[in-house]
Amino acid sequence: MAGFATKRLGKELSKINSNSLPPGIELVSADNFEEWFLDIRVLDNNPLYLNQIYRLKFRFSAQYPIEPPEVTFVKLADRPIPIHPHIYSNGIICLDLLGQQGWSPVQNVESVCMSLQSMLTGNSKNERPAGDEEFVRANRLRPKDIDFYYDDNNV
Amino acid sequence: MPPPNTPEEGLLPPQSEPSRIASILATATPPPTNSSLVQPSSPEAANTAAPTSQEDPALLEIDYQILEYLDTVDETLLCPVCKTPFHSPVTTTCGHTFCAWCINRALDIQPTCPIDRQPLTKTRDYHRPPLIIKDQLDRLKVKCPNKGCDHVCSREHLDAHYERRCEYTMVRCPDSKCKKRIARRHVQEPASTCMHREVSCRYCDEKVALVDLNTHYDYLCSGATTKCSACDATVVLHRMEKHCADDCPEPQIRCKWHIAGCKIFDKRYLVQEHEDGCPYEIIGELLKQRAEDRRIIDNLTDRLVTLETERREHQERRARRRELSRQATNTSRGADAIDLSAPDPSSFFFDMEWRPELANVTSGENRTWGSPEDYMLARFERLESRMEDLSKQVVEMDAHQSMSMLQQIMPLNQQLVELGSKVGVLNMHTTWLMNMQRHNHIQQRAGAASASTSGLSNSGMVSSNEINNNAVRPPSEGGLPYRSTSRRNSDGRGEPPPRL
Numbered sequence: 001m002a003g004f005a006t007k008r009l010g011k012e013l014s015k016i017n018s019n020s021l022p023p024g025i026e027l028v029s030a031d032n033f034e035e036w037f038l039d040i041r042v043l044d045n046n047p048l049y050l051n052q053i054y055r056l057k058f059r060f061s062a063q064y065p066i067e068p069p070e071v072t073f074v075k076l077a078d079r080p081i082p083i084h085p086h087i088y089s090n091g092i093i094c095l096d097l098l099g100q101q102g103w104s105p106v107q108n109v110e111s112v113c114m115s116l117q118s119m120l121t122g123n124s125k126n127e128r129p130a131g132d133e134e135f136v137r138a139n140r141l142r143p144k145d146i147d148f149y150y151d152d153n154n155v
Numbered sequence: 156m157p158p159p160n161t162p163e164e165g166l167l168p169p170q171s172e173p174s175r176i177a178s179i180l181a182t183a184t185p186p187p188t189n190s191s192l193v194q195p196s197s198p199e200a201a202n203t204a205a206p207t208s209q210e211d212p213a214l215l216e217i218d219y220q221i222l223e224y225l226d227t228v229d230e231t232l233l234c235p236v237c238k239t240p241f242h243s244p245v246t247t248t249c250g251h252t253f254c255a256w257c258i259n260r261a262l263d264i265q266p267t268c269p270i271d272r273q274p275l276t277k278t279r280d281y282h283r284p285p286l287i288i289k290d291q292l293d294r295l296k297v298k299c300p301n302k303g304c305d306h307v308c309s310r311e312h313l314d315a316h317y318e319r320r321c322e323y324t325m326v327r328c329p330d331s332k333c334k335k336r337i338a339r340r341h342v343q344e345p346a347s348t349c350m351h352r353e354v355s356c357r358y359c360d361e362k363v364a365l366v367d368l369n370t371h372y373d374y375l376c377s378g379a380t381t382k383c384s385a386c387d388a389t390v391v392l393h394r395m396e397k398h399c400a401d402d403c404p405e406p407q408i409r410c411k412w413h414i415a416g417c418k419i420f421d422k423r424y425l426v427q428e429h430e431d432g433c434p435y436e437i438i439g440e441l442l443k444q445r446a447e448d449r450r451i452i453d454n455l456t457d458r459l460v461t462l463e464t465e466r467r468e469h470q471e472r473r474a475r476r477r478e479l480s481r482q483a484t485n486t487s488r489g490a491d492a493i494d495l496s497a498p499d500p501s502s503f504f505f506d507m508e509w510r511p512e513l514a515n516v517t518s519g520e521n522r523t524w525g526s527p528e529d530y531m532l533a534r535f536e537r538l539e540s541r542m543e544d545l546s547k548q549v550v551e552m553d554a555h556q557s558m559s560m561l562q563q564i565m566p567l568n569q570q571l572v573e574l575g576s577k578v579g580v581l582n583m584h585t586t587w588l589m590n591m592q593r594h595n596h597i598q599q600r601a602g603a604a605s606a607s608t609s610g611l612s613n614s615g616m617v618s619s620n621e622i623n624n625n626a627v628r629p630p631s632e633g634g635l636p637y638r639s640t641s642r643r644n645s646d647g648r649g650e651p652p653p654r655l
């Protein structure tokens with residue numbers, strides 16, 4: 001069955017358009033069914049993320065939602081990469097929810113955004129993942145090809 | 156699935172169709188509309204139109220994920236994976252429901268439940284979902300997925316419509332050598348010729364598939380042209396009539412708001428200019444609006460009237476039922492047990508009243524659950540009377556049971572009493588024997604003391620005669636509770652101890 005992702009994303013989009021997203025999450029663009037951009041911000045007063053808005057890029061394969069989307073933070077003039085022990089400075093997110101193992105097809109764009117939101121909210125460490133610099137320098141792979149170790153589940 | 160082009164009633168293309176094409180071929184009169192030639196196709200057709208497999212399916216399958224539902228569907232009926240109402244759902248061992256297709260795909264990637272991550276095995280861990288889910292899905296109102304068809308039906312009837320009746324369903328071309336598909340409505344009877352066969356346009360040199368001919372004539376054909384005598388424009392010859400009727404700026408026409416009172420009557424292009432600011436437009440719009448309102452009001456009135464009558468009917472029926480069931484309960488209350496087996500008047504009533512309606516419900520094309528609460532009430536009352544019957548039967552059973560219990564217990568009781576009496580006798584004899592023994596001991600001791608040896612030789616053995624002589628008597632039975640049943644030992648004094 002072709003276009004499974006398209007049909008599902010169409011459903012999600014019309015739901016977003018009619019019900020709007022939860023607070024702190026905004027759809028920036030969804031011009032096609034391959035790549036969407038969303039803005040998220042943290043709702044509490046966590047000083048690490050205060051008054052900041054972050055841009056997320058979703059890339060969907062044709063197998064979405066059976067396969068997870070590829071989600072990264074995007075750096076722009078007014079959209080930094082949030083500091084977090086599981087977010088590399090090039091925007092790659094290390095979250096088991098987005099890996100092949102942790103993903104579930106009942107997830108959707110909205111739920112992923114909310115998970116990321118709470119991942120930031122719950123963080124108090126002002127640091128990048130170990131080996132960030134090296135990783136960012138060496139990394140030419142697509143995020144999904146990287147074999148993350150989800151050794152830390154309390155993110 | 157019926158074979159394609161089975162000449163069923165529903166399959167025949169509209170009567171006008173073949174004759175229309177024939178008339179087009181014969182005359183230059185363009186058909187009034189071209190909408191019929193917008194290629195209808197199931198949405199899947201676009202993706203899978205070119206069949207690669209040897210076995211070409213008679214029909215393309217309906218894609219349930221893009222069906223258009225008329226009402227908002229309850230969240231609980233949406234598959235958590237595809238977010239559309241379930242299609243052939245399965246329920247997993249962990250109790251979650253998915254479209255079979257969706258859960259299969261999900262388990263291909265990861266063998267756990269997408270919701271609670273319980274390990275799952277394809278098919279083995281699937282169950283049939285509760286019937287109530289199927290019922291609810293069946294009742295959803297959907298639009299026919301074929302483009303051009305605006306048929307709406309409950310989902311359970313969609314397959315039948317799509318497979319057998321819809322004129323816009325793409326079926327196999329009647330020519331068995333042709334691999335293309337064609338809307339059922341374009342299939343001509345007798346179905347033998349391929350509608351994809353190319354024919355030459357009457358007006359130009361182009362070759363056009365028979366099925367596309369109307370579109371070609373109306374829009375694409377650039378055959379011999381001529382100049383319009385009125386406006387000087389170059390017009391394709393066979394479209395001249397249409398040009399004069401709709402497009403030519405020269406002929407005089409009336410303002411489109413003439414129904415509102417505009418008196419303008421002039422050449423088309425002048426009138427068109429005028430129409431933009433026609434003062435009667437407002438009135439015209441108002442009139443239109445009014446007509447629309449009128450129509451809505453009429454519809455509503457009709458609906459109201461039918462609803463009102465329906466309601467009254469239901470009320471009457473319900474009242475009648477109440478009355479009857481009350482009578483039924485009254486009579487059964489007064490009746491004795493034998494009457495219980497006779498048919499309950501109320502259930503008889505329901506049979507008469509409800510069978511025809513139920514038949515309608517199942518055989519009708521569209522389910523008319525016109526009176527669900529009525530139906531439920533009927534069911535309820537019926538169940539209630541059944542309940543009453545059953546509870547009476549239970550009471551009866553109970554009585555019967557206690558009777559037979561008693562009958563079985565009585566002999567047991569007697570045996571028990573008998574046993575008790577025997578134990579009493581045994582007890583009696585034991586006491587008697589012990590007394591005798593003691594007596595003997597006393598005698599022996601007395602005898603030894605006085606050195607007289609009357610009973611010394613037979614110290615261990617005591618004969619019955621001796622016992623009698625020694626006047627050791629069994630205790631009298633007077634104080635024993637089993638006197639009435641003890642027969643043998645009523646006079647055991649002179650006898651040996653009774654057999655046990």
Ligand SMILES: [Zn+2]
Pocket residue numbers: 247249250251268269270271272273
């Ligand atoms: Zn489950």
Ligand SMILES: [Zn+2]
Pocket residue numbers: 234235236237238239241242253254257
């Ligand atoms: Zn599904």
Ligand SMILES: [Zn+2]
Pocket residue numbers: 299300301304305306316317321322323
């Ligand atoms: Zn249809």
Ligand SMILES: [Zn+2]
Pocket residue numbers: 328329330333334335349350351352
């Ligand atoms: Zn053909």
Ligand SMILES: [Zn+2]
Pocket residue numbers: 356357358359360361371375376377378
């Ligand atoms: Zn032509």
Ligand SMILES: [Zn+2]
Pocket residue numbers: 383384385386387388398399402403404405
């Ligand atoms: Zn003209």
Ligand SMILES: [Zn+2]
Pocket residue numbers: 410411412413417418419429430433434435
């Ligand atoms: Zn006018």
